[in-house]
Amino acid sequence: MHPNHNRNLSGNPIFPGCYADPEARIFENRYWIYPTYSAPYDDQLFFDAFWSEDLVNWHKAERIMERKHVSWAQRAMWAPSPIERNGKYYYYFAANDIQSNEELGGIGVAVSDRPEGPFRDAIGKPLIAQFYNGAQPIDPHVFIDDDDTAYLYYGGWGHCNVVKLNDDMINLKPFEDGQIYKEITPNGFVEGPCMIKRNGIYYFMWAEGSWGGPDYSVAYGAALSPLGPFNREGKILQQNPDIGVGAGHHGVIRIPGTDEWYMVYHRRPVSETDPHYRVICIDRIFFEEDRILPVELTSEGVPRRPLQTSD
Template sequence: MPLKPLLLCVAVLAPLSAVADVRWDSPHVGNPILPGYYADPSLVQHEGRFFLYATLDPWGGRTLGCWESEDFKHWEYRELNWPTKEACTSPTSKGAMVWAPSVIRAPSGRFLMYVSVGNEVWVGAADHPLGPWSDANGGKPLIPETYRPGYHMIDAEAFVDDDGSIYLHWGSGWGWVNGKCFAVKLEADGVGFVGEPVDVTPTNYFEAPHMIKHDGRYYLSYSQGVTISDTYQVHYAVGDSPLGPFTEAANSPILVTDHARNVVSPGHHTLFTYRDRHYILYHRHRVPWVEREAYRQICVDAIRFTPDGLMEKITPSHTAPALVQGRGAGRLAAAATSSSEFDPTHAASRVVDGNYATRWAAAAEATDGWLQLDLGAEQAVGRAEVRFEYAWKPVKFVLKGSLDGRRWTTIEDHREVAFTGSPFVAHVGTETRFLRVEFADGTKADEMSVWEFAAYPDRHDTPSL
C-alpha cells in the first residue's frame, strides 16, 4: 500500500570535526543507509524522490543495484532492465561485471546512464530513472577497453554545467597503480565526443572521478589507494574549467580510513545538494573488515566549503546526518530469537536494532532454520517487514504468526515461489504475539541472514523500516 510522505527535518550541523558519533554497532544509527553490500553510488533526484544506483558487491553483478526513496530514510529495491552483462558485451570486452554507474538528467529531459561493463564504458537512456532503459550507442561501448592501452576504461562520471554542456570524466590504472583521468565534452545527446579527450589527471589520482561546480570553480574529487586494503581515500583538486587543468587542494585528502572507529577505505563517492546543504554519498567496508574482500556499504555524511573555497575534511560518521536519522520510527517493540547464531556479533537481537551495519546470521553448520519476533503480548499488527541480506538473491521461506508460540498460522508462503527484493512486506492485519520466518527445507546456512525484521501497528500512516 502507498505510504504517506514523511517530512524531512534537517538540523543545523555542528562543525564537521565536532559531530558527535557512536559505535558502529549502536542501535538506530543512520549509516549505512542501505541493507546490503553496494559500492560506487550515483544519485538522481526526480519528482520529489531519490533514485540511488550502485555496484552489487562483491565485485559487481550481472546488473546494477537500484533503490528508490521518498525521504532518504526508507528505501525500496528496484530491478532495472538495463544494463546487463549480456547486453553490454563487445568484441573488446573483458570479464569484469557491471560496475560504477553515473546517472544524470540531461538538458533534453532524458536520463543518461554511463556504466562500466567488461572494462568498457557503455551509455544508456531512459525517460524515467527506473526506465525502461535502452542502449544509446548502437549496441557498442562508448569507450572500448582498447581506447587507451595501458589504462583502465572504467568509472565514467557525467557532469552537466550551468549552460547545459555535458562532460565526461573517467579512467583508472591496472594493478592499483598508474591511474589516469581522461575528460571530454559530449554532444547534446550525451553520446558523441566534441573533440578529442584530454588527460586531466591531478596528483594522487587513481580512479572514480566526480565533478561539481561551486562558486564558479570546478571541483574534481576522486579516489586514491586500494579499495580492498585500508588505503582507499577521497582527494580533490580545483580548476577553472571542466577540462582542467586541476590543482590538488592543500587540505586533500578529505576522507580517509579511521580504524579506531571501524571506518575502512571510504571512497568512490558522489556529491549532491538537498535543501541547500551539501552531502557526500560513498562506500566503505562492512564491519568486521577483512582485507582483500569487497563487501562495501553505502554511507552519507555532510560536507562543507570554507569561505576561501576549500572542502572541509570529513569525519565519517555512524550516526549520519539528520537527513537519515529516524529510520524505522513507529515499529512495535520486540525481542528476537533464532534457531541458531553464527556468533555474538551476528545474534538474533541484531534484527531489531535499526542498524544496517549489523545482521543476524545462522550458525555455519545450520541446515534450515528460523528467526522469530516476540512482541511481548498480543497486539494488533498491520504489517511485517523483513530485509534479507541480499536484495537481489531469491529466498524461500514462509512467514507465520502465533498467539502462543505453539500453534502457527501461515501469513505468506514463499517456499515454492522465491522472493527477491527489499523489503519483503506482508500484510498481517490481525492480533498476534509472535512472528516467525521459517526458511524452506534445504536452505543453506549462508543463505539464512537478515538485516532487520520488524512489525508495525495496524495503521496505514506508519513509515516502513
Template structure:
C-alpha cells in the same frame, strides 16, 4: 568501479530485472539486505536517487562479483527505498561481465546511464551508455557498443568510473579512468558520442581512480580516489578521496585536500550532491554485517563547505547522514597542555587510526603532565550534541591509556558531567547520551601513575 589491484573473475549474465520497491532502514550503511558499491547520487525534483553496483561475492571470495546495477531513492536523505536492479550486464548485448561503477545524467528529457562494463571484444573494461525515460528506467543500450574502449585514442590504462557533467552552457563532459590515468572528453548533445580528442587532465595530485565532477558557485570541483601515504592512507592498498578545483571544466586543476579519509573497505568511491539545501557525500564501506572488500555497502553523510569554498573533511558515521554528523572538525580546540613534539590539531583532523600506536595522522599527547588534563571543543553558537567518541593514543613510552576519563558539556555557567566515558585501546570509545545544547564540550583525562595521556581522534556528533 573502484578496483585496487585485483582482476575480477565474474561468471554468468542475468537477464531479469527486479522492479519491486522495498523500504530500507535509515542508518549507515543505508541498505543491508544486499551489498552495494560505487554509489552515484542524482537529484531529480524532491528525490535523491543513488545508483550503485551490487556486490555478490560469496564470503571468502577475493574478487569482485558484480552483474547488476541497483537504484535507491529518498525524499529526506534518511529513509531509503530500494527499487531493485534497474540495469544489468544483459542491458548491453555486446558486454560480457563486470557491472562496475556507473553514473546517471539527465538531458533532453531522458536519463543516460554511463557504466563500466567488460566487453566481449579486445580490451578489459569499456564504458557503455544506456538510456531511459525516467530515473528508474526501463533502460536500454543507447549506442550498440562502447562509448570508450581500449581502442579509443589516449584512453586510460583502465577505462572505468565514468562521471558526466553538463555545464551551464549545455556542453557535456565525461571524466573517467583508473591505474593513475585520469581522462576527459566532451560529449555531443546526443550524450552518446564524443566530440574532439580525449585529454589528460593536469593537477589531479595522486589520482588513482573514481573521479566525481560537480560545480558550486562558479567553481568546478573534481573529487577522486587516491592511494598515496602522504596523509591519504596508512597502507596503499586502501584509498582516500582527494579533491581539486578549477575555473575551467577541463582544468588545469589545483589540489585542495582530502574529502574522505581511509574507510573500512580497501576501495573508496564517492559522489557529492546538493539536496534540499544541504550537501551530501555518498560513499561505500565494508561496515554491513558480513561485509568486506568485495562485499561493500553504501553510506550517506552530510558534507560542509568553508566560507572560502574549500570542503570540510567528512568523518564516516554509523546511524545515517540524518542521524549524526561529526562536528568536531568545525570546532576550535584547546587544551590544558600539549607536548611540544605532539599536535593539538590531531584530535579533530579527521584521521582514521589503525590502532592506538598509529601516528600517521598526527597525535596529541600531554607529556610530561600527569593527573587530570583536558581537551575542549568550542563552537561560536550552540550545537545539539548526542554522541561522542574518543580514540586514545598509546606510544608504549610515557603516554598510555588513561586510568579514567570524564566527558562534560558547558551549560552556560558550569561544566556538567556526561556518564559513560571508556578508556579501551585500539578502538573508538563511543558515548551516547540525551542531546544537549552547548557551545563547549570538554574531555577530561586522568592518567595512570607516572604516565601521561594522549588522543588520536575525538569526535562529537550532532543529531
C-alpha cells in the same frame, strides 16, 4: 525495505546489501543512488538503484539494467553514472574490466525514459573502448555545466580523461582544439572521478589507494575551469578505524537552491576482510570559504531531509 517514519536519522549504511561506487542524483523530486552491485567480477552482472524522499527511508528499484541488455558486456559491470537530459535518462557504466586495446569492453551508455529504468544499451557497442592517455576506460562520471555543456570524466590506472558529449548524449564531441580525449590527471589520482561546481569553482574529486584495502580514500582539487588544472589539495574522505575502512568512490548531492551538500560513498565495516563487502553510506560535506573540509565518517548518517516540492 519498510519505511520507518519515526526515524529521524538515516544511519550508516543507509540500506542493506553489498554495494559500492555510488552515483547520487536528484531526479523528479527524489533522491536517487545508483551503485555497483559489489561481488566478484563474474557475478557483477546487473544494477539496482535506490530512491528516497527524505534521505532516511530508501526504496529499491531492482535490476534496472542487466548484462542481457548489453550485447557486448560479459562481466564486471560497475560504476554507473546517470543524468537527465531532454526528458531522457542517460546511464554511463563500465563493463568487462579490459586490460588492453585487444579486449572488448570499456564505458557504455544506456538510456531510459524513467529514472528507475529499465535501461537499454543505446549504441550497441562501448562509447569508449580503448585506452587513451594511459587511462583504463572505467569509472565514468557525467557532469553538465551551467552552459549546458556535458562532460564525461573517467579513468583508472592512475590516469583521468575528460571528453565532451554531443547534445544527443550518446556520441563524443571534439573540443575546440580538435582533441577528443583530454588528460587532466591530478597528482595522486587512481580512479573514481567526481565533479561538482559551487560559486563558480569546479571541485574535482577522485579516489586514491587500492579499492580492496583500508586506505581507499578521496582527495580533491579546485579550479576555475572544468578542464582544470586540478592541483591536489588533500584528502577529504578516509577510513576511521573505529567506524569504517576503505571509504571512497563517491557521489555528491546538493539540495537545490541551498549550499547544503552530502557525500554518498562506500566503505567496509571494520570487521570485514572480504574486499567485496562494501556498503553505502552518507555524510555531510562542509566548506570553509573555497575549501572542502574533511568529511567525518559517522554511524548515525544524516537527519531526515525531505525535498521541497516545487509547484
